[in-house]
Amino acid sequence: MSLAPVSAQGEKASWKQRLKAFFVERLGLEAVQSLAAKKTVPLHRCTPFYFLGGMALFLFLVQIVSGILLALYYKPSPDQAFESVRAIMTEVEFGWLIRSAHSWSANLLIGILFLHLLTTYMMRAYRRPREITWITGVLLLALFMAFGFSGYLLPWNQLAFFATRVGTAIVGVVPGIGHSLLLLARGGEEVTGDTLARFYAIHVVVLPLVTFVVLGIHLYLVQKHGMSIPERELARYGGPERVPSMPFVPHFLLRDIVGWYLALALLAALAALFPWELGEKADPFGAAPEGIKPEWYFLFMYQTLKLLPPYIAGFEGEVLGVLFFGLCGLVVLVVPFLDRGPRSRAVLNGLAAVAVAFFVVMTAWAFFPNPEQKVACIMLGTLLSFVSLTLLVPFADQRTPAYRLLIGLLGLLGLIFVGAAVWELIA
Template identity: 60%
Template sequence: MGSVREWLRDRLGLDEIQHLVEKKDVPVHRHSFWYYWGGMTLFLFGVQVVTGILLLLYYRASADEAYESVRFLMTQVSFGWLIRSIHSWSANLMIGAAMIHMFSTFLMKSYRTPREVTWLSGMVLLGLSMAFGFSGYLLPWNQLAFFATKVGTDIVGAVPGVGHFLLRFLRGGDQITGGTLTRFFGFHVAILPAVTTLILGMHLYLVQRHGMSVPPSVEQGPTPPPRMKFVPNFLLRDMVGWLAALGLLALLAALFPWELGIKADPYVPAPAGIKPEWYFGWMFQTLRMLPSHILGLEGELVGILGIGLAGMVWLVVPFLDDVRGIGPRARFWRIVGVIAILYVTVFTLMVYRGGTP
């Protein structure tokens, strides 16, 4: 046994890996709780990969068969309902965890030098997660998914200049058809996973390279915070969270199995009460509340441009904020962060409280 270990050690460089693992530690202070959310997002991503692969064994990506194959999976295949429900719930929890990770990173100003690229790669990962959600939503080919895709791609189509090109690229034509479904399936199981693997690898490498950021309030303290070994201390705490998440997933999947709905039909009206997945809710509500025209421009265009501009500003905040994380400029961006959290929270809640007339 010992000789096998030695043989592997020489060939895989296990000593270097062990050295790296032993060296890695995490600062301990009153905001350390927020350090767990990146690992939580990663764990839920792992759940997505495993359940996604399992779903692939039964799913058939065509407009004639997609809905029926998901119905078969949910009604005939042993635990098919469980695998699909966990995939859907885990997708939602993953984006929730990613958002908590992003907002806590923002408020702790972890994006400061030299972690600007870590922030940018994280934002790309959040965008990719939302693209996963959007493309995966269509795959069961039900009525809600059909209209969500119609609205979502129409929003892309309204972008000045490249909108029409992007709309046709996404839909695979001018309308939502079986061709769109095949395309979205390709995005969901091939293109997005490939790109995500690359960016996620980069993100994790950067986290490893720069270590955990310490918020300015702790950084300014009289003594540097104590540190905790990543292995085993922090990792074991991480795993407690993952176990809790797994329990929550099982609970949600068992109590609220993900519905299949009615098969998509292009020739029925959009159903009353239609709304997108919660993480698109604040944008949906914004577009819903805007009047038809603002200053001579169509309301939807103003909304889409406004949301796009806000997203761009959010992306480049590491380059606009104070490097030390203190002073009036730092305070300004912290207030912006709080306003953004309030806006997203309130507008998301309004989707569920507002109902339809």
């Protein structure tokens, strides 16, 4: 497009039109313009799930902005890290709000990513040709968990120091390469100032760079393939061309922005009403404090490893636990290739429901200290597993015998859970 000062009708182009034409010509924005004009979003019963990816993107932007502001004042050395964070909380203007927003937003982001994973799984949005969209998504979840793990140590407080010691020791359990991984993560045998320097470099350089690349591929693929439509909705409307849709710009984008606004409102309320705690400065030579816990999204693994007996069939319980979680991660990564028809889908759906229940029960188990609360959380987990399964059922093509067997088994498991909970309450 040329930079025409006079329009086709002979009117003089306004300065806005000329500025737009200037950038369109120089940056080659025609492709973006035509994508924006063509992009539509299907409207059906699962459309609200499409908001989750956009909300995650928004929270990621909050992380970048608040992280850069924090980096202006943070000092990554064991002598100064804690004091610099204390100064951010007490002396820097609005520093407490920025730090609280960064920490809360990280947690909300991971929560939304779990939901995004679950809903894209339920819609089977990983189907051909979206396998790589799914794989890059799982990698993004792992990257954000790594952001959380590396960021946790940075304030150099007691809880973070000892939780990092436990967390990195778990990495050391991996057979064969465990010790090398531990040395790589800690920068030595122990958690020291070297570990802090490493975690800082990983948190602010390595992870952002890798994330930009993976996220770039993920978002490119979402644009390339467009939004997928669940099979049930396709069947309901009788074909993709008959499903109603809405232009992305401006109609769906405006709705997306409402989602971002809600996320921002929740974030502002959490950050202002519950400022992130700092605790006490780390004392590497002191005793480990009571109740060391990782962030909530690691609790299910932490609690499972704690409950496992030292030896199972001659193998170290912890080693088996770590291998088990590694295998689970791998299964999630290759889900698009495991779903090969109604039978395998039934098994996958059953496993997904058990995984949701397991995650909730183990997280709540670690979260609540006293037995009555543990009982309540087991009941909640059982309920949730049923809810997640009932949500998954409508998305399965056929109720195969394998599927019915799995539902039956899950029902039995639920009864055992509820029975155990009632027994605990009356005993």
